[in-house]
Amino acid sequence: MGLEMDQRNMVAWRAAKEVTPGMAVNLGIGIPELVADFIPHEWQVMFHSVNGILGVGPTPLKGEEDQHISNAGGAPVTVVPGASYFDSTIAYGMIRRRKLDAAFIGALQVNRRGDLANWIVPGSRVHGIGGGAELAYYAKKVIVLMSHVNQAGEPKIRRECTLPLTAKGCVDLIITERAVIEVTQRGLLLTEVMYPFTLENVITNTGAPLMISENLQMVE
Numbered sequence: 001m002g003l004e005m006d007q008r009n010m011v012a013w014r015a016a017k018e019v020t021p022g023m024a025v026n027l028g029i030g031i032p033e034l035v036a037d038f039i040p041h042e043w044q045v046m047f048h049s050v051n052g053i054l055g056v057g058p059t060p061l062k063g064e065e066d067q068h069i070s071n072a073g074g075a076p077v078t079v080v081p082g083a084s085y086f087d088s089t090i091a092y093g094m095i096r097r098r099k100l101d102a103a104f105i106g107a108l109q110v111n112r113r114g115d116l117a118n119w120i121v122p123g124s125r126v127h128g129i130g131g132g133a134e135l136a137y138y139a140k141k142v143i144v145l146m147s148h149v150n151q152a153g154e155p156k157i158r159r160e161c162t163l164p165l166t167a168k169g170c171v172d173l174i175i176t177e178r179a180v181i182e183v184t185q186r187g188l189l190l191t192e193v194m195y196p197f198t199l200e201n202v203i204t205n206t207g208a209p210l211m212i213s214e215n216l217q218m219v220e
Contacts, residue, residue, distance in 0.1 A: 003031075003177055009034060011034075011146075011177055012031055012034035012035045012037065014194075015032070015035050015145050016035050019045055019102070021045065022044055023046070023101040024046045024048060024100050025101060025103070026047070026050070026095070026102070026105075026135055026139060028105035029073035029106060030145070033071060033075060036056055036077075037059055041080070050088060050091045050131045051091065052086045052090065053079065054083060055083025055084060056078070059077065060077065095134045095139070098138050100138070100140065102143060103135040103139035103143070104143050104145055105118060105132060105143070106118055107156065108146075108150070109161040110156065110171050110174055111157075111160050111208065112188055113169055114168075114169050114170060115165055115171070116165065116166045116167050116171050117165050117166055118132055120163055133166050136171075141173070142170050142172050142173075143174075144171050146176055147176060148178040148179065148205055155208075157181065157206045158207040159208045171183050179193055180194075181210070188209065188210050190211065192217045192218075193218050195218065199216070
């Protein structure tokens with residue numbers, strides 16, 4: 001199910017809480033692109049894009065876009081002081097050398113073990129798995145940002161993925177417009193429920209068993 005812009009921003013705002021000053025972080029296509037808008041400039045976080053930028057800044061204001069500066073999805077971006085440009089081999093070299101503290105990525109499905117499926121869109125033609133597998137395996141922390149259900153209203157968090165996997169056991173944290181869920185060795189741990197959704201709504205719309213945190217937060 002597609003999210004309204006305010007819901008997308010809420011997910012990105014919550015995701016920004018997982019970032020600390022000085023981190024190097026990859027932003028994937030979609031909701032992850034918005035995370036940079038919620039990071040204080042003085043934190044000096046260096047956002048990474050696989051098309052060859054380290055130092056991606058907030059989304060440019062309408063009318064102030066630079067056609068020569070875009071992220072991996074082709075969307076216009078800004079850059080912060082100290083940003084650098086390079087080719088994709090260097091960009092992926094940073095990933096493979098485990099230089100990224102975290103990767104924010106979108107997903108089509110995540111299962112109870114943290115397996116990730118995000119490269120084949122049903123009914124669409126794709127060119128290949130792309131760089132998602134590299135990020136999933138080599139980033140120090142993998143955080144999925146996505147809608148809680150798909151366009152048909154079916155849970156995207158499932159016991160088992162039905163779409164081809166991008167990587168196994170790679171997801172550490174799931175953030176949706178309804179909930180924040182940690183992937184643990186014992187299974188999925190629900191830690192936060194987002195307003196206006198309820199605990200019952202989250203459980204009903206999740207296709208895998210959830211453990212409920214003793215410190216469950218209701219976030220408004």
